[in-house]
Amino acid sequence: QADEVEVAVFSVPSYACQRRTSLDNRNTVLTDALSLLAENAELSDQDGRGVAFRRAAAVMKSLPEPVTSMTQLRGLPCLGEHSLRVIRDVLENGASREVESMKQSKQYKALKVLTGVFGVGAKTAARWIREGIHTLHQLRNSGHTLNRAQQAGLEHYDDLNQQVSKAEAEAIQQIVEEVVASVLPGAKVTLTGGFRRGKLMGHDVDFLITHPEEGKEVGLMSKVVSWLESQGFLLYQKTTRNSYLVSDDSPALPPSNMDRFERCLSIFKLAQDQPHRAKQLGALPLDTAEHRRGDSGLQTDQDSCSQRIQTPGGQEDTKPWRAVRVDLVVSPISQFAFAVLGWTGSKLFERELRRWAGQEKAMSLSSHALYDNKKRKYLQASSEEEIFAHLDLEFIPPSERNA
Ligand code: GTP
Numbered sequence: 554q555a556d557e558v559e560v561a562v563f564s565v566p567s568y569a570c571q572r573r574t575s576l577d578n579r580n581t582v583l584t585d586a587l588s589l590l591a592e593n594a595e596l597s598d599q600d601g602r603g604v605a606f607r608r609a610a611a612v613m614k615s616l617p618e619p620v621t622s623m624t625q626l627r628g629l630p631c632l633g634e635h636s637l638r639v640i641r642d643v644l645e646n647g648a649s650r651e652v653e654s655m656k657q658s659k660q661y662k663a664l665k666v667l668t669g670v671f672g673v674g675a676k677t678a679a680r681w682i683r684e685g686i687h688t689l690h691q692l693r694n695s696g697h698t699l700n701r702a703q704q705a706g707l708e709h710y711d712d713l714n715q716q717v718s719k720a721e722a723e724a725i726q727q728i729v730e731e732v733v734a735s736v737l738p739g740a741k742v743t744l745t746g747g748f749r750r751g752k753l754m755g756h757d758v759d760f761l762i763t764h765p766e767e768g769k770e771v772g773l774m775s776k777v778v779s780w781l782e783s784q785g786f787l788l789y790q791k792t793t794r795n796s797y798l799v800s801d802d803s804p805a806l807p808p809s810n811m812d813r814f815e816r817c818l819s820i821f822k823l824a825q826d827q828p829h830r831a832k833q834l835g836a837l838p839l840d841t842a843e844h845r846r847g848d849s850g851l852q853t854d855q856d857s858c859s860q861r862i863q864t865p866g867g868q869e870d871t872k873p874w875r876a877v878r879v880d881l882v883v884s885p886i887s888q889f890a891f892a893v894l895g896w897t898g899s900k901l902f903e904r905e906l907r908r909w910a911g912q913e914k915a916m917s918l919s920s921h922a923l924y925d926n927k928k929r930k931y932l933q934a935s936s937e938e939e940i941f942a943h944l945d946l947e948f949i950p951p952s953e954r955n956a
């Protein structure tokens with residue numbers, strides 16, 4: 554009789570913020586398939602479907618061992634019909650037909666290439682594709698007027714589509730720390746985003762800056778940016794002013810997930826020494842490395858010249874620097890705990906925290922504050938631990954937030 558009882562093989566709570574998700578993913582084939590479907594949905598302006606696939610992928614990421622049979626999935630949350638079909642396909646055939654054909658589709662390839670340009674979102678890419686623009690070459694020749702971000706994105710396309718290493722993140726951290734210390738002694742720089750979660754690679758480097766004395770952080774961003782700019786560290790930057798107003802009697806939470814901290818989206822010019830560069834490319838002769846890049850599947854041939862400079866002798870060489878996306882955020886110390894929590898990610902973990910707060914606790918969580926809708930008051934916190942406690946959640950350290 555016992556085998557007729559539906560026993561959950563794994564016990565997985567349904568919100569990602571209730572469970573630990575390390576970087577040690579035992580089900581990468583399955584989660585890659587589900588993540589690709591999520592990505593495609595997001596790129597196709599179908600955010601609802603995107604979240605469903607992200608949640609399914611996150612459940613699989615949290616499992617302690619590889620899944621080999623559908624029966625192991627009994628009782629697991631967030632696995633919809635579609636996700637289960639994909640998982641079954643992968644388990645039975647080694648790959649999902651749907652995912653494989655999507656990866657080969659013209660639409661998906663074009664969306665990937667175009668949204669790979671910094672400053673180009675899914676909507677813009679879709680509009681261009683409807684006009685027949687599928688490659689960077691076609692985009693360049695289309696006569697479209699690109700905004701400043703997109704121009705920079707196109708110019709540094711290859712660099713920005715190459716992952717940022719932990720070593721590069723640390724080099725940038727050193728620069729940012731020096732600048733911050735010189736413009737405001739005592740100010741503190743915290744590495745957030747994927748690198749705080751222990752990732753070894755990332756698509757950008759995220760920093761949160763604060764000062765232990767409330768109010769001292771006002772005006773800090775523009776000073777930091779001016780200094781960086783004067784030293785030639787910035788290839789691009791766009792700073793957005795703080796627009797968060799706290800009033801005493803109303804919940805001044807931002808209307809969307811976007812927070813209102815003073816922030817700077819930038820592209821850094823990171824100096825690189827040649828031997829290090831050669832090591833990164835696997836110490837292969839340059840023509841071989843070039844060839845490998847050409848094999849990446851993305852149609853970046855038109856852009857490989859942007860990785861190169863002409864030396865005075867006329868021969869090609871790698872340029873001695875590379876472009877890296879960097880996000881800077883400034884927070885007052887009173888909101889710092891919420892800001893670190895909000896900027897550490899993963900994106901799904903953050904989304905799940907806010908959903909938990911709203912649906913299970915009648916609270917509103919943002920990167921600025923936590924508001925208790927029943928008690929009609931803000932809950933203070935000076936550490937991430939306190940925020941988890943307010944939310945009745947077991948504390949999950951950054952390295953276990955890789956949902
Ligand atoms: P990689 O950069 O790809 O390594 O991953 P990441 O997790 O660092 O992603 P990303 O840099 O895009 O975002 C880092 C964190 O900042 C995530 O938790 C995001 O949710 C958060 N984030 C990004 N943009 C915003 C924003 O506009 N507002 C808020 N509140 N958070 C944001």
Ligand code: MN
Nearest residue numbers: 746747757759
């Ligand atoms: Mn990041």
Ligand code: MN
Nearest residue numbers: 746757759880
């Ligand atoms: Mn970022």
